Amino acid sequence: MKNCKTMFRVMFRCDLRDWSTLIFTFIFPMALLLILVFSMKGAVPGLDLTSQISANVIAFGAAYVGIFAGATHLATWRENGMLRVLRNFPLSSNVIILSQAFVGVVFLLAQGLVLTIMGVVLGMVLKPTALLGLLPLVFGYLFFFFLGVIIALLVPSMAGVSMLANIIILPLGFAGGAMMPVEMLPSWMQTIAPYTPIYHMREALSMMLIGSGTWPHAWLGLVYLAIGCIPLGLISVYGLRWK
Template identity: 75%
Template sequence: MNSFKTLFKLMFHYDIRDWSTLVFTFLFPIALLLVLVLSFKSYVPGVDIASQISANVIAFGAAYVGIFAGASHLALWRENGMLQTVRNFPLSWNVIILSQAVVGIVVLLAQAVVLVVLGMIMGMVLKPTFLSGLLPLVLGYLLFFFLGVIIAMIIYSIAGVSILANIIILPLGFIGGAMMPVNMLPSWVQTIAPYTPLYHMREALSMMLIGSGTWPHAWLGILYLTVGCITLGLVSIYGFRWK
């Protein structure tokens, strides 16, 4: 427990002092939310789309934080020799990964609060079940976090990790409907969208946060995220230990 607390403090202090983490965690999703709401409000006048867009951006923001928390930090530690140093201490790989995951969850919650407040200012209406939205948010974050760890195991440079993470997360955000309603996308994209994690994050979060969708779809999303999280978690933990 002491080693976990020490690593948590170290990683947390690094994150809050790192300008790139703050930019991509807060400024990027805030800008995305503002652009999408202002653009689509004029495109669809008289229709409440602020709630749905806000839920979509919150889901995308969680995925974005997750994949970079898992990928960039571990790649940086390998590049600057920190992982080699850690090996000299009685720390398991599980503790290292868990510490970074929990730091990311703290950052994620801060991001979610900021985006929810901004969304409400722009017209988002929360439902009484909004706190249950933390479940798909955290599950989705962990799924992408473990995916990021796997990326860091494959790619050895911090630049390569960042490029590959963006190549993965941006198309998934588009296909999953985080940047544009799925029914406005090409038919082939609509066909593959239900197989993507961000689609299920949106479905579950939208129902719990703003009451958009159906509960069967929301629980299906939770099941999808849980299975994906466990699968990628096992691969990343055992793979990272082996590496």
């Protein structure tokens, strides 16, 4: 526990000083929210899409930051030799990965707060169950964080890691309905949407945050994310140990 706290403090300070982490955590999703709200405003006559767009961007922001936090941190440590340094200390692979995951969750909560406030300013209407939205956000973040770690374990270069992470997360975001409503997607994409993790993040978050959807779909999405975290987490921890 002491090792985990120490690693958390060190990694948290490093991320606070890393401009790329701050840009991808805050600036990118804020810009995406503004672009989508103003570009799709009035797309459906008589229907305000601001609340749904805001919920979608909050979900996608968590997934995007998660996959890049897991992938780029490990790739950076490998390239600058930090991973070899960490191995000289009595630290297990689960302490290293979980410490960075906890740091990411702190940044996630800050990101979620900023985007929620911004969404409310733009016109999003929150429901009394909004705080429950933390559950799909955290589980969704961890799902993609562990996936990012696995990517970094498989791809040897930082450039390759970033490219593969983008190749995975952007189509998933589009197919999952984060960029535009699922109903507006091609029929074949609507068919695969319910099998994507971002779709389930959106379903759970939208119901809890703005009351859009149904509770059975929301709980199903939460279970999907929670169960998905288990194998991905185990693979990332044991994969780093074998690496």
